[in-house]
Amino acid sequence: MRSVSIIGIGCSKFGEQWDDSLRDLVMDAGVPAMEDANVSGEDIDALYVGNMSGGRFIEQEHIGALIADCAGLARLHIPSTRVEAACASGGLALRQAVMAVASGYSDIVIAAGVEKMTDVSGGSAADALASAADREWECFLGATFPALYAMTARLHMHRYGTTQEQLAQVAVKNHHNGNMNPLSQYHMEVTVDKVINSPMVADPLHVLDCSPITDGAAAVILAPSDTAKRYTDTPVKILASAQASDTLALHDRRDITTLDATVYAARSAFRQAGIETKEIDLAEVHDAFTIGEILALEDLGFMEKGEGGKAAEEGLTQIGGQTPINSSGGLKACGHPVGATGIKQAYEVVLQLRGEAGKRQVEGAEIGLTHNVGGVGGTALVHIMSR
């Protein structure tokens, strides 16, 4: 397989973008990415798009062709493929794009992710999101995503002594980071008190433990590493790209305080990269809920099982700490346009590895990791990148 590098990145503003359609969002990410990579439409061989639920959010499927079309690439008739793995759709698009370049099928490939979640036609965004869980065995019985993650949190608290304050600390850190990110949805600091006194959504998760409903898009452009320098002085090499699955419904898992899909994907990724967890300088992980970040810390191997809460409390995961986690603000504060999140994670890591992350720069970052989860771990994607 050929080595693959990211040669360009773009990201739209994240938030409630009432004046922007899905097309607008894609352009806000795709055009800067192409400019950043110094490529034009004629250079592009293929397009992979992560989108969770255009069908339910905006009554639009066939998202691959739509995006090729509005990017002006349909006239070149290039293959455009939409992939979906719920909230991991973006990471999945990145992996398919990496495979296309690594294998030699394509040279220059765009991996994009997008979700338009406001202006939902019929039903609620929460109901649309619930389609990532097992509709027949979970949702029909009343479970939504906060409820499912709340169960993992309750057992984690029971078994490991994790506290609501520790969960809240994840939100405090990520809002602090997000406040330094010009593209993030929220620019506000929160305190532990504010989080645990915010309205309860699903015990023990308060509204400030949950990621928001967000419109947004992100794009990265890939090329074979041996030609990457033709396009940019600062290519970022992809050392590993891994994917794993698990049962969709939580009740079928061996242990709901571990996302085995993350464990398996991480194991494969570290083997591909030939490095150990401690060599990672920063990571963007899937904090759809604060408990999600704690599970990720443990399942990715940054902390021992049960130690994730303490790590948050002790500040090991803040910028300047042992391993900065979610310098972008994460899903929590930067926002979580579900199909875009996996690509935005790559955007943030590339920015950090290039040393272009401004106030939130992780000093001396050389190797970064992204971790994107679909549902409550039915799918997980892990990518490792180095400058």
Next chain:
Amino acid sequence: MRSVSIIGIGCSKFGEQWDDSLRDLVMDAGVPAMEDANVSGEDIDALYVGNMSGGRFIEQEHIGALIADCAGLARLHIPSTRVEAACASGGLALRQAVMAVASGYSDIVIAAGVEKMTDVSGGSAADALASAADREWECFLGATFPALYAMTARLHMHRYGTTQEQLAQVAVKNHHNGNMNPLSQYHMEVTVDKVINSPMVADPLHVLDCSPITDGAAAVILAPSDTAKRYTDTPVKILASAQASDTLALHDRRDITTLDATVYAARSAFRQAGIETKEIDLAEVHDAFTIGEILALEDLGFMEKGEGGKAAEEGLTQIGGQTPINSSGGLKACGHPVGATGIKQAYEVVLQLRGEAGKRQVEGAEIGLTHNVGGVGGTALVHIMSR
């Protein structure tokens, strides 16, 4: 790239399967495919699933993980990827699976397609299907799929003298073929009179010019050609796998009587296979509407532009004719569970190349082609296979 072969196939009954959920349908296709290939779960490296709109039809996204789960493969944590390109989702899953094996990423891969279209939760199946078209520029103005294809038919009739009787002849042939297929939705012969006297849906397309709403699933199993004989005595080699895109909305095309995505995908496929159109012994093409088969005959190069209607009238496309088209009954009579169709086309061609198609066997078939279209040609996939 490695040569790739199909070593096992399976297909559920197509039709209104009121007692079968999406999971049941997948099992009805996947289990026979694995038995046919003599593989067990432990042999499978990856899964690709084509599904157009689980979100709109059954309120379920995250279809990749769901299917890995109900197939018992989630416990093995293998990567499972859902791809979507509207009615071409099945063909797209096949191409992604071919790429995974050809590149050496995986050895044994399942490509499946499924759609559960009856029991729609809220809205109609026709509205869900319309999400394959350009929602903002076509559907909001009242266009549905029959209306869009009707426009291509009207211009084809005006420009080339194609008649309603010629369109009807496509339905007559495909119902005749479908009547010989035990898995097809309809087992009834129709006549030209019956078609043109059936209720008008969108002038000039009558209800018997349209494919139906169908539940169904299909699966094929791929392996590197050099190990295929370990699993089966009758592997079918994939000579070409091609994909192209076009503008989503019809009004942006240079010519609506030609689907350029088909033209480009076919050109790429024939180049890959190193053969000419006349060497194809049979083809399964995308007859979502009768005009669709006529466009396909021309755009794939079986007939000159404008001659597709005459070819149908003269019987060139029936079993025993110049090039048998849609021996399965096509989308028209076998049924069109949108995400499954592209895989069912491969199922039929493999059956024919093995000489196992029973009453509808095309004698001496050695090379077959499948042609799967998303929307009105926003995406097209062409595969060529040989025994």
